[in-house]
Amino acid sequence: MIELQNISFAVDSDSQEKEILRDVSLSIGDGKLVVITGPNGGGKSTLARMIAGVEKPSSGRILFNGEDITNLSITERAKKGIGFAFQQPVRFKGIQVLDLLRIAAGKPLSVGDACNYLAQVGLCARDYIGREVNASLSGGELKRIEIATVLAKASSLSVFDEPEAGIDLWSFQNLIEVFEGMRRNIQGSSILIISHQERILSIADEIVVLKDGRVTASGPREEILPTLIGTQAAVRECRKNVVKKDEVGVC
Amino acid sequence: MLKLDEIQKRLLMEVADLHKVPEGAYNIRSNSQSAGRQSTANIEITPKTDVSGLDIRIKPGTKNESVHIPVVMTQSGLTELVYNDFYIGEGADVTIVAGCGIDNCGPKDSEHDGIHRFYVGKGAKVRYVEKHYGSGSGTGKRILNPGTEVYQEEDSSVEMEMVQIKGVDDTERTTTAELAAGAKLVVRERLMTHGSQRAISTYVVSLNGEGASADVVSRSVARDDSYQKFDAKLVGNAACSGHTECDSIIMDRGRILAVPGLEANDVDAALVHEAAIGKIAGDQIIKLMTLGLTEQEAEEQIINGFLK
Numbered sequence: 236m237i238e239l240q241n242i243s244f245a246v247d248s249d250s251q252e253k254e255i256l257r258d259v260s261l262s263i264g265d266g267k268l269v270v271i272t273g274p275n276g277g278g279k280s281t282l283a284r285m286i287a288g289v290e291k292p293s294s295g296r297i298l299f300n301g302e303d304i305t306n307l308s309i310t311e312r313a314k315k316g317i318g319f320a321f322q323q324p325v326r327f328k329g330i331q332v333l334d335l336l337r338i339a340a341g342k343p344l345s346v347g348d349a350c351n352y353l354a355q356v357g358l359c360a361r362d363y364i365g366r367e368v369n370a371s372l373s374g375g376e377l378k379r380i381e382i383a384t385v386l387a388k389a390s391s392l393s394v395f396d397e398p399e400a401g402i403d404l405w406s407f408q409n410l411i412e413v414f415e416g417m418r419r420n421i422q423g424s425s426i427l428i429i430s431h432q433e434r435i436l437s438i439a440d441e442i443v444v445l446k447d448g449r450v451t452a453s454g455p456r457e458e459i460l461p462t463l464i465g466t467q468a469a470v471r472e473c474r475k476n477v478v479k480k481d482e483v484g485v486c
Numbered sequence: 487m488l489k490l491d492e493i494q495k496r497l498l499m500e501v502a503d504l505h506k507v508p509e510g511a512y513n514i515r516s517n518s519q520s521a522g523r524q525s526t527a528n529i530e531i532t533p534k535t536d537v538s539g540l541d542i543r544i545k546p547g548t549k550n551e552s553v554h555i556p557v558v559m560t561q562s563g564l565t566e567l568v569y570n571d572f573y574i575g576e577g578a579d580v581t582i583v584a585g586c587g588i589d590n591c592g593p594k595d596s597e598h599d600g601i602h603r604f605y606v607g608k609g610a611k612v613r614y615v616e617k618h619y620g621s622g623s624g625t626g627k628r629i630l631n632p633g634t635e636v637y638q639e640e641d642s643s644v645e646m647e648m649v650q651i652k653g654v655d656d657t658e659r660t661t662t663a664e665l666a667a668g669a670k671l672v673v674r675e676r677l678m679t680h681g682s683q684r685a686i687s688t689y690v691v692s693l694n695g696e697g698a699s700a701d702v703v704s705r706s707v708a709r710d711d712s713y714q715k716f717d718a719k720l721v722g723n724a725a726c727s728g729h730t731e732c733d734s735i736i737m738d739r740g741r742i743l744a745v746p747g748l749e750a751n752d753v754d755a756a757l758v759h760e761a762a763i764g765k766i767a768g769d770q771i772i773k774l775m776t777l778g779l780t781e782q783e784a785e786e787q788i789i790n791g792f793l794k
Binding site for chain 2: 308309310313314318324327329331335338341367384388
């Protein structure tokens with residue numbers, strides 16, 4: 236269970252304070268799959284990074300299983316059971332896919348187990364296990380490896396920042412199976428996904444809409460999703476490559 | 487025959503992965519003396535008579551054999567200059583493992599300057615591995631100045647792996663190579679300096695024949711107050727191809743100077759140089775921290791991977 240209480244976050248932009256998040260409060264219960272959507276620039280990724288500890292709020296508190304983690308480091312949060320899949324995966328010269336999965340698992344991981352994680356994200360394991368996580372991998376391959384590291388970490392709360400971006404050749408169905416598998420395999424596992432893809436919104440238990448740094452709507456999917464169809468907050472797969480930043484997409 | 491103490495055995499393990507007497511031809515040099523030597527039917531090792539060092543003659547056509555010639559020094563204040571000449575016969579295919587480990591527990595500098603000359607016959611293939619390592623708590627410096635000269639005949643191939651990860655205070659490495667038509671040279675250098683160490687690495691590779699190629703890549707990390715200079719020059723004297731690369735991470739107050747040098751004396755010479763120096767990317771550390779590593783553990787993983 237994670238609870239964000241009155242989170243605000245501001246940055247200096249051209250010597251002016253710019254508010255990215257304004258008094259955001261929300262909670263994600265155990266076993267829940269919550270999707271945060273909303274227009275680009277609304278503060279979604281910042282919120283995800285704040286939960287992982289990459290950014291610290293200007294004010295407000297974050298509670299994880301009842302404990303105040305607001306001032307804990309990224310490492311401490313990771314050890315307490317928070318996983319985070321980057322929107323733009325990081326490249327490493329020399330570190331192999333197997334090394335990264337082993338670091339993620341935090342324990343000795345057999346090649347067979349590592350291969351299973353890669354298979355779950357649709358990669359032919361034997362072709363990738365010894366590859367370096369460097370620029371020789373395509374954006375889509377890196378994205379899937381990024382998701383595999385979060386699978387291997389087996390966190391009680393996994394945060395995915397736009398997991399579908401860059402995996403065009405891999406079906407949405409497989410991605411959805413990954414999330415469903417996590418919920419099945421990790422006791423009480425909760426998942427937070429940043430996405431404005433309708434297919435992903437349609438598997439959410441709850442949806443939160445973030446706009447201009449504020450929560451403008453939140454509640455069960457059945458209630459929220461119908462209000463989003465046809466807006467930029469719920470884009471259909473077929474249009475994901477053509478929707479412009481500030482365009483209200485209608486398929 | 488081999489009489490080595492525990493420190494010498496540890497140094498041998500570090501520089502040549504040797505846990506026991508190697509198979510094949512070898513010469514183990516310990517504190518300026520030969521602690522063991524063996525030739526084989528195809529590889530003859532003989533000591534030089536005019537200067538300190540060895541002649542290593544590998545018969546034409548020798549396949550899948552290896553030569554180990556590691557050097558260990560544990561006596562503080564020892565300074566030596568050694569010439570080892572390798573004559574690799576036509577069509578041979580061999581692995582040569584060199585390397586030097588210095589343990590200096592005393593107040594005086596210990597220095598090993600090894601000059602290795604390779605005469606590589608037509609079509610021969612050589613894989614050369616050279617590791618340098620220093621240890622010991624003495625105030626005396628551990629100094630290694632390797633000089634490598636490579637003369638490659640037509641269609642020969644040389645792959646060199648040079649590694650210096652720890653404990654060498656001062657090193658000046660000079661490598662020159664001359665390649666005839668169709669010859670290929672690949673160099674992979676891995677270097678880490680720390681404390682107030684200094685490492686200078688200079689290459690001059692002359693591509694003299696049509697179809698000759700060279701690929702010289704250095705990956706290095708400079709920590710603390712250490713200094714590195716990577717000076718790689720390729721000279722294209724024919725229709726050839728060459729690539730040099732210096733890829734470096736700097737940490738703390740470390741400094742690195744990369745000096746690209748390309749000289750094309752033939753219109754069909756294709757020469758490329760790349761150099762990148764920078765600190766560890768912040769997002770790499772953040773990613774590994776989200777997987778549960780501390781900042782320091784993340785840095786170690788990134789450096790280990792980079793130098794692997």
